[in-house]
Amino acid sequence: MPNPPPGPKIEVPILKDLTIDNITTNVNLINAQAPDARLKYVLERLVTHLHDFARETRLSTDEWMAGIQFLTAVGQKCTDVRQEFILLSDTLGLSLLVDSLSHPKPRHSTEGTVLGPYHVHDAPARATGAAISADPEGEPLLCVCSVATTGGAPIPDVKVDVWETDSRGSYDVQYEDYSGERPDGRAVLTSDAEGVFWFGAIVPVPYRIPNDGPVGKMLDALGRHPWRPSHMHFMFEKKGFDHLITALYLRGDPYETSDAVFGVKESLIVDLGTVTPAQAQQYNVKEGTKLLTYDFVLVTDEETKTLRDEEARKAMEALGRENMRIIEGLPVPDVD
Amino acid sequence: MPNPPPGPKIEVPILKDLTIDNITTNVNLINAQAPDARLKYVLERLVTHLHDFARETRLSTDEWMAGIQFLTAVGQKCTDVRQEFILLSDTLGLSLLVDSLSHPKPRHSTEGTVLGPYHVHDAPARATGAAISADPEGEPLLCVCSVATTGGAPIPDVKVDVWETDSRGSYDVQYEDYSGERPDGRAVLTSDAEGVFWFGAIVPVPYRIPNDGPVGKMLDALGRHPWRPSHMHFMFEKKGFDHLITALYLRGDPYETSDAVFGVKESLIVDLGTVTPAQAQQYNVKEGTKLLTYDFVLVTDEETKTLRDEEARKAMEALGRENMRIIEGLPVPDVD
Structure with a gap:
């Protein structure tokens, strides 16, 4: 029996008895250990939306497996000269959206x-x-x-x-x-x-x-x-x-x-x-x-930066997120 | 110059001048052509959450590309005996959530x-x-x-x-x-x-x-x-x-x-x-x-089905979605 190394001290929520209703909070709590504040915020939104998607669709095990297989096939179709994930992003409208967010005109x-x-x-x-x-x-x-x-x-x-x-x-x-x-x-x-x-x-x-x-x-x-x-x-x-x-x-x-x-x-x-x-x-x-x-x-970079910061601030207000700083156009939680 | 075949008659929204604010509605409108009502609902929730995630994080082009590369690497790590996408789903709490939704106890x-x-x-x-x-x-x-x-x-x-x-x-x-x-x-x-x-x-x-x-x-x-x-x-x-x-x-x-x-x-x-x-x-x-x-x-299957239908109905109520039918535990828009 291997002796697992003690590792970093675990100061995380008690991850037990997770249910449909409490799993999102707890996954976000453990991810909140991330040393990078921006990554922490991005993951919090990602996990929240991923879980809400599953809850709102009541995603079935079969559908989940179809999704796993689809994403695997997308990854395996990629080569040096073919990027199927970009194609997926393009066809779902994500690429256009991200370009609009990053490069406001x-x-x-x-x-x-x-x-x-x-x-x-x-x-x-x-x-x-x-x-x-x-x-x-x-x-x-x-x-x-x-x-x-x-x-x-x-x-x-x-x-x-x-x-x-x-x-x-x-x-x-x-x-x-x-x-x-x-x-x-x-x-x-x-x-x-x-x-x-x-x-x-x-x-x-x-x-x-x-x-x-x-x-x-x-x-x-x-x-x-x-x-x-x-x-x-x-x-x-x-x-x-x-x-x-x-x-x-x-x-x-x-x-x-x-x-x-x-x-x-x-x-x-x-x-x-x-x-x-x-x-x-x-x-x-x-x-x-x-x-x-x-x-x-x-x-100019300066014009873009001003516009991006302004739009990001408005989006955080609309979302009701307080205590966010905008760093390089990106919202980051203001760590006390 | 190739002559593209006329194809199915295009009766879709005018997909032009899409912006941060109107792209989600329009992507959902074109996806609403899906002949399968359940797929249509799942995609509508997927696209909505994907876009909201990008808007709420103001996802940058660099971060988007890091995400594309991450998902590609996950797909390419998969083999007959290793399923990295399941591992990703497991570590984000999605697997436990989907099991709880599909198999209420x-x-x-x-x-x-x-x-x-x-x-x-x-x-x-x-x-x-x-x-x-x-x-x-x-x-x-x-x-x-x-x-x-x-x-x-x-x-x-x-x-x-x-x-x-x-x-x-x-x-x-x-x-x-x-x-x-x-x-x-x-x-x-x-x-x-x-x-x-x-x-x-x-x-x-x-x-x-x-x-x-x-x-x-x-x-x-x-x-x-x-x-x-x-x-x-x-x-x-x-x-x-x-x-x-x-x-x-x-x-x-x-x-x-x-x-x-x-x-x-x-x-x-x-x-x-x-x-x-x-x-x-x-x-x-x-x-x-x-x-x-x-x-x-x-x-029993019967007990599970009853419970799953009940939970799905409650979730649709909480979501404020009317005109949904529950078929095999899965919410599906009620097509007129």
């Missing part, structure tokens, strides 16, 4: 939207004017964009990640032979002194989120389709500015108002134009080529 | 407790009197138990699954060379005409739940220990009776009131006795051997 700045599971960290750096798509089947698209502050000043040297699918609706990483050596439909660009960046791409197409896994089965069971409207992803990074993850959507797409991951915002919907003779000469593309233009507006 | 019946992740479906059937442990280091324990109805009538022919660790605190399935061919510490017994079953075992020891995975890291971060008090698992099955999953705990165990998975109930704590000369002869064991006796009381 003042009026007149560019709204954010879901990152999705297809961003990669090692997309190739390309000079402005580069063609990011090698797909001969795609309809050529000239993209001419700019990036400025909320006050209208151009922002130079912004790192701009761009990614889109090929004409078949697949990202490069979705192909079995993807190795990262021949990236397609993605690049990292940099805004110039006038805040401008431009590149050659293809007209985005609608596509299905990968629905051959557990999340696809979930959508089927819910009677939901797996389509995302045509869009192009953009991510902006520059010191002093809030990280902006967004996308532009094409107006008139059949899935414009039923995006499987809830990402479409009116301010991000664009009407494609057509390249004029002057533009054709300036950008060295054929006249009549489809044209996407957009003026992105970034928010 | 009237007074004077045996209480249930957590199944844990080490039950197997192919334990060997053994005749009463068998020795289930082959561990020479274990302290021998004679177990003499009975099983009866709430009215006191013995129940014959009950299938009784029993499982415990070896003297080192490990279940057979936890050993790397486990193949199922040499089960140890587990058996399926059958109660006799008097409702009695007895077997040779070893005195249970405290053990750590497997804490080399993500759940162990979570417990560390929370300042919690991973120990379970000494116990032996029992599972009872007989047609007409509610499936009983329970365990007996040894009084005086150092972890009696701090079980990592919240399973201990006073009514399930036993004081071990000592085999008398008469018992030694009757059961063919040495006088002075440790003795565990327990009289289990099963509840």
Whole structure:
């Protein structure tokens, strides 16, 4: 018989005879030992909602087991290039919500939207004017964009990640032979002194989120389709500015108002134009080529922080939680 | 450019411009397409609680990503003989709660407790009197138990699954060379005409739940220990009776009131006795051997159903949900 080590002194509630009615309080009490005050708060809300969910649904043992098996399958479907849990979060609206909470946007700045599971960290750096798509089947698209502050000043040297699918609706990483050596439909660009960046791409197409896994089965069971409207992803990074993850959507797409991951915002919907003779000469593309233009507006870290703190304070008031401090936009119990 | 199939006619809310405040309603509206009314209700509660959790914590993008990575690691730790999601559910108190909801117990019946992740479906059937442990280091324990109805009538022919660790605190399935061919510490017994079953075992020891995975890291971060008090698992099955999953705990165990998975109930704590000369002869064991006796009381399916329906109805009233029907103990929206 092993002698269990004495371990840290146990100063916790008496965890015995736990029932439907007292288990939540007691689990929260023992978790309140967490040395990190923020973790303690997050776990308290997590356990409370998890238990309330079970109590309100009277979750059965069979349903619980189905849930365990579903989550296991989601985890096991994940690989280096497929993140099924992000897909689950996206399709339950959590990703959009978390982005909205973390990156609140003042009026007149560019709204954010879901990152999705297809961003990669090692997309190739390309000079402005580069063609990011090698797909001969795609309809050529000239993209001419700019990036400025909320006050209208151009922002130079912004790192701009761009990614889109090929004409078949697949990202490069979705192909079995993807190795990262021949990236397609993605690049990292940099805004110039006038805040401008431009590149050659293809007209985005609608596509299905990968629905051959557990999340696809979930959508089927819910009677939901797996389509995302045509869009192009953009991510902006520059010191002093809030990280902006967004996308532009094409107006008139059949899935414009039923995006499987809830990402479409009116301010991000664009009407494609057509390249004029002057533009054709300036950008060295054929006249009549489809044209996407957009003026992105970034928010400073300071603006974002102020807004986030303000929204967090309001949320704590609405929740009736007193004695909370807001640290870096996050509510944390005020330890005496 | 692919032509997406027209698919089912989309009669869903306009999913555009979703914000912190309106996303939950809209995700629930689109999920309300689910043909199964119970699934629709479960998802509505799930999405509501998931979103409220994010709003109340102002969950940050970094924390969300840490959560995604944690859940992925939990899924990927699962194998045929290790279920890390059950462990997560156990350590968050969900397993005990779900068992209490699904298997309510009237007074004077045996209480249930957590199944844990080490039950197997192919334990060997053994005749009463068998020795289930082959561990020479274990302290021998004679177990003499009975099983009866709430009215006191013995129940014959009950299938009784029993499982415990070896003297080192490990279940057979936890050993790397486990193949199922040499089960140890587990058996399926059958109660006799008097409702009695007895077997040779070893005195249970405290053990750590497997804490080399993500759940162990979570417990560390929370300042919690991973120990379970000494116990032996029992599972009872007989047609007409509610499936009983329970365990007996040894009084005086150092972890009696701090079980990592919240399973201990006073009514399930036993004081071990000592085999008398008469018992030694009757059961063919040495006088002075440790003795565990327990009289289990099963509840009929009918009793359980009545109690479960009653509790579900009360919960719906407390929740202020009208128009719910209770089907097989589960609340389901009453579709007009």
